[in-house]
Amino acid sequence: MTMSGFGKALDEPLDSGASTSHASGSPTAGTDAADDFERLRELLIGDERRALDAARTRITELENAQKDLPRRLPGAAIEALRGEQVTTRVADALSEPVAQALGTAVQKNRQSIVDALFPIIGPLIRKSIAEALRNLVADLNGAIESSFTLRGLKWRLEAWRGGVPYAQVVLKHRLAYRIDHVFLIERASGLVLLHESAPDITPLDADAIAGMLTALGDFVGDSVGQDGGGLESMSVGEHLVWVVQGPRANLACFMRGVPPAELRTLLEQRLEDIHARTAGTPDADLRAVGDTSAWHEQLQPPALLRDAEAARTPMQRAPSRWPLLFILLAMLVALTVFVARRERWEARIDALRARLVAHPGFVLTGIDEQAWRSVTVHGLVDPDAPSLAKVFDGAGLDPALPKLDVAGYLSTDDTAVARRAARLLAPPTGVRLTVKDGVLALDGHAPDAWITAAREHAGWIPGVVRTELTLSPDGDAAAAARAELERLVQALNTLDVPFGEDTQPAAGAQAVVDEIARSARQVAALASTAKVTLVLASVGSSDESGTDATNARVRAGRARWLAQALAERGVGAVEVPDAVIAEPIDLTRRSAHLRVTARRSVQ
Structure with missing residues (x-):
């Protein structure tokens, strides 16, 4: 087919060939036309059809792979994280989105994150607090144990002389400390000349630490001025950093705990020794010094600790003796x-x-x-x-x-027996009563009735071994009895039992009642001989501090108390009158007394 024919074929309708074949009646012509069309279509859009099919196939494969992505993603992530460089790149790539995602999650789901972290953070906090309390208890226990020792008294004296609390001095001496790192830094350049660490401590980045200290020192110097001094101490986490400055080098010491003041003095001495070794070359670089082995030995943490403790010993052993x-x-x-x-x-x-x-x-x-x-x-x-x-x-x-x-109990002492006999016999005034070695002696003159009663009852008194009575009767027994009775009555009327508030007896009331009872028994013994009938009445007195009704009640109560006390001592038939008309009431005393009067004579 020529090009002109090919162009003509394109201009003709597609079904013209079919009409021709039907018209001619030849099936071979229709088949050729269809093949030509397929060849034509292949020539025109064959590449596009194949590319479209490939794209469709690829899309199908991608869709199938996307559906299988959750199952393959963990393995792919593990495969991607193999290798240090790959892991670093992945970490760098994920750091920012993970941080943002974590911040958003904390803001939106705060309680969930707290619940998830609580089982982990709780034990850590408790362990940290328990360790801190254990150390504190150990320090306090040491302080208490040393309170009443010579060392404790010395610490108290130090606190008194320094004007600081005793607990602060105890913590100063009791808390342990350690040195972790020592840096010798050139002052002009800020470069590290020497770095020493404790044996069990991981070394730090010396250059970074030196740069930080140099920058902080310059900042402090610029802020406060050259006359204000430089950086001397600071806290970095759990470390206390002391900086000792020199003209050409600085010494930085990282410590934990509470170091003594002697350590700073020791660090200053070490720095002065280093400067002394380079005194001949003031402009030389310290790094050019040849032998620095002595610096290493002097600045090692164990050596500093040992020398600091050795420096403290003389100070502790040579204090002033006057306080002690x-x-x-x-x-x-x-x-x-x-x-x-x-x-x-x-x-x-x-x-x-x-x-x-x-x-x-x-x-x-x-x-x-x-x-x-x-x-x-x-x-x-x-x-x-x-x-x-x-x-x-x-x-x-x-x-x-x-x-x-x-x-x-009943005593057989002569004094007790004599007092007992006087209480029971109630001898009249003319009778003298003595007891010696249990022998009761009565002599003098007394009424016949009393002598008869004494002879009958004296031997029955507890503690009396035997009696010796040398008594003579009175000439006119009745007259003598009346005279003695009058004396006893006058004495009774002057004996007042003191009272406090209301009806409570005052101190010494019982002794007065005993005296009244003894005199009352003597009066009763003389009444028959004197041929009189006596009336015993208990009378109470009160002051003017209360109302009339209250004072009347108080007087009656005191009178009844005295009558009851006399009854307990063997004095009966004591009247308690409702009112005393013949005798005025004493309004100046709080007391009670026994009034004895003769009611009628015996014919």
């Missing part, structure tokens, strides 16, 4: 005062014990005492024994007031 002597003198004075007070207290207790042992009618069984605080006396006491109040008043045991813990 003052403390010892104060302790000696305090000990002397304590011993003297204790000896005086023991002497007073011994004197009290001797007086109690010699007291008639009392048996001492023991004394429980706590110095200057309490004294308790245990023993047995006879009811007729003299009162122990005077014994305690003269003991001088203030401020400790002795307390009694006693039980009753």
Whole structure:
């Protein structure tokens, strides 16, 4: 086919060939036309069709691969992270998006992140706090243990002289410290001349540290001026950094804990020694110095620690003796005062014990005492024994007031027996009563009735072994009895029982009641001989501090109390009148007394 024919074929309709073939009736002509069309189409769009098919196939493969991407992604990531350089590039690429994603996640899901990190952070915090508290308890325990030792007293004296709290001095001496790094830095260039680290510490980037310290030193110098000094110390994390400056080099020391002041002095000496080695060449570079082995030996952390402790020892062993002597003198004075007070207290207790042992009618069984605080006396006491109040008043045991813990018993002491006989017999004025070695002696003159009663009852008194009565009856028994009775009545009317507030008896009331009872029994014994009938009345008195009704009630209560106390002592038939008309009321005293009057004469 020629080109003209080929162009003609393009201009003709596609189905013209088919019409021709049908018209001619030849099937071979139609088939040729179809092949020609296919060849034509192949020539025109064959490349595009093949490219389109390839693209369609590739799209299908990519879609299938995209569906399988989640399953293949972990393996692909692992494969991509193999190799140090690849890992670094991936980390650099992911650092910023991961940081942004983490920040967004923290803002949106704060509680979820807290819940996820709590099981990890909680134990770490508790462990850190426990370790810190353990160290603090150890330091405090050491401080407490040293409080009452010579070292503790020395630390207290140091705190007193320095004007600082005692706890600060204890922490200064008790807290351990260590040196991790030492840097020798040229001052002009900021270059590291020497770097020493502790044996168990990972070395730091010396050049970076030197640059940081140089920059900070220049900044401080520019900020505060040359006259204001330079950088001397700072805190970097858990490290304390001391910077010792020299004219040509600086020395930086990284430490943990609380170092002593002697360490700074030692660092200054080391830096001065280094400058002394280069004193002959002031303009030379320190790096040009040949032998620096001595610097290494002097600036190693173990050597610095050892020399610092050695420097502290003389200072600790050669303090001023005057503070210690003052403390010892104060302790000696305090000990002397304590011993003297204790000896005086023991002497007073011994004197009290001797007086109690010699007291008639009392048996001492023991004394429980706590110095200057309490004294308790245990023993047995006879009811007729003299009162122990005077014994305690003269003991001088203030401020400790002795307390009694006693039980009753009947004493055979002559004094107690004499008091018992006088209480039971109530001898008249003309009778003298004595007891010696258990022998009761009565002599003098008395009414016949009393003599008869004394002969009958004297031998039955507890503690009386035998009696010796040399009594003579009175000439006019009735007259003598009336005279004695009048004297006893006058004496009774003057005996007042003191009271405090309301109806509470005051101190010494019981002794007055005993005296009234003894006189009342004597009056009762003389009444029949004197041929009179007596009336005993208990009368109360009050002051003007209350109302009339209140004062009347108080007077009646005090009168009843005295009547009851006399009844307990064997004095019966004591009246308590509702009102006393014949005798005016004493409005100046709080008391009660027994009034004895004659009601009628016996014919």
